[in-house]
Amino acid sequence: MASVVPLKEKKLLEVKLGELPSWILMRDFTPSGIAGAFQRGYYRYYNKYVNVKKGSIAGLSMVLAAYVFLNYCRSYKELKHERLRKYH
Amino acid sequence: MNENLFTSFITPVILGLPLVTLIVLFPSLLFPTSNRLVSNRFVTLQQWMLQLVSKQMMSIHNSKGQTWTLMLMSLILFIGSTNLLGLLPHSFTPTTQLSMNLGMAIPLWAGAVITGLRNKTKASLAHFLPQGTPTPLIPMLVIIETISLFIQPMALAVRLTANITAGHLLIHLIGGATLALMSISTTTALITFTILILLTILEFAVAMIQAYVFTLLVSLYLHDNT
Numbered sequence: 001m002a003s004v005v006p007l008k009e010k011k012l013l014e015v016k017l018g019e020l021p022s023w024i025l026m027r028d029f030t031p032s033g034i035a036g037a038f039q040r041g042y043y044r045y046y047n048k049y050v051n052v053k054k055g056s057i058a059g060l061s062m063v064l065a066a067y068v069f070l071n072y073c074r075s076y077k078e079l080k081h082e083r084l085r086k087y088h
Numbered sequence: 089m090n091e092n093l094f095t096s097f098i099t100p101v102i103l104g105l106p107l108v109t110l111i112v113l114f115p116s117l118l119f120p121t122s123n124r125l126v127s128n129r130f131v132t133l134q135q136w137m138l139q140l141v142s143k144q145m146m147s148i149h150n151s152k153g154q155t156w157t158l159m160l161m162s163l164i165l166f167i168g169s170t171n172l173l174g175l176l177p178h179s180f181t182p183t184t185q186l187s188m189n190l191g192m193a194i195p196l197w198a199g200a201v202i203t204g205l206r207n208k209t210k211a212s213l214a215h216f217l218p219q220g221t222p223t224p225l226i227p228m229l230v231i232i233e234t235i236s237l238f239i240q241p242m243a244l245a246v247r248l249t250a251n252i253t254a255g256h257l258l259i260h261l262i263g264g265a266t267l268a269l270m271s272i273s274t275t276t277a278l279i280t281f282t283i284l285i286l287l288t289i290l291e292f293a294v295a296m297i298q299a300y301v302f303t304l305l306v307s308l309y310l311h312d313n314t
Contacts, residue, residue, distance in 0.1 A: 046120065055129045060118070064176060067114065071178040074107065078095050079178075 093260060097253065100180050112182050115169035138165070145307055152207075153310050160310075163192070164303040171252060171295030175288070183298075184253045186245060193244035196306045201237070204313025212313055244305060251298050255291045262287060 015023045027033070049059035072079070081088055100107040122131040138161060145164075146157050167183060174181025182188050204212035216233040217226065262284050269277040 042117075050120065050130050051128045053128070059130065063118070064173075067173070068176050068178060071176070071180065074100055075096070075178055 093257065096178075096180070096256065096260065097184050099185065108180070108182065111180050112170075112188075115166065115173060118169060119165065145303065149307070149311055153307075156307070156310055159196075160303050160307055163196070163306065164299050167192075167248070167302055168296055168299035171299060172292070174252065174256065175291055175295060181252060181256065183248055184256065186249045189245035189248045190241070193241040193248075193302075197241040197244065197309055200306065200309040200313045203310075208313070215312055240305075240309065244302060248298055248302055251294055255287075255294055259284070259287060259291065 010023070012023075028036070045063075049055065049062065100111065119134060120131055122128070126132075127135075141164060142157055142161050145160065146154050149156075170181060170183050173179055174183070201212070216230050216237070218229070218233075221229055262280060266277050266280040266284055269280055
């Protein structure tokens, strides 16, 4: 059964599992493509949580929580020596 | 407590790539711009705060000094936000690095002094001698004023570095002490924990005050020289 919509223009949730590798390879990995991806992601978050009529503290706190988590991942190597274990 | 107390101050590098660039650029994500007259709450709050600070800080300058408004406002925002983000657990504070603070202090101070020397040469050189000094003291006083002038950028940078680093170190030490005391004597641990809470409140204040002081001093050097 041939797809009616070409593979390139489908969204991720509409791609069949067998077509997934070719879909990923068809994405735009040029620098401007990656910059576009970051920009789209940023505006998606911004317009959903911050740029609303009654924005709450949650929009900012989720960003800060993600920042804390990323810093924890970055310093895990030093932090794992501080666990309370008999053998490190 | 770390094996080495200073591991939290080393520049973050991942696989040899400078992650510190991303960390320095991160506060800019928290200050969105908006072209609208009535924007969302977040942007409105920031605009209100910025207006308050800029009015308070730039009102003493003449029109030539007020051309520095953008520079000084971005400076106070950057230092304030970087210091406050450094209070989050596990995060890296770029302003603890002397190299970065020197990089901020020296160009700004030099810009202010050179502006004064170029445009108002006599008046800016006259700053070296306070009014009403007895004549025999003049040579010594000029030397002292010159030294105090050249120490200004060093003092700016070292003040910021030392304050923030010392605060972070104290938090690490007292936090470690609280954890260690928990198994020995709970009351002492509670007292230490109260000290930790007070210290954290102090650190929040210090974070913002240091930003303010840095910017205020640069603006004062500017005022002398415009």
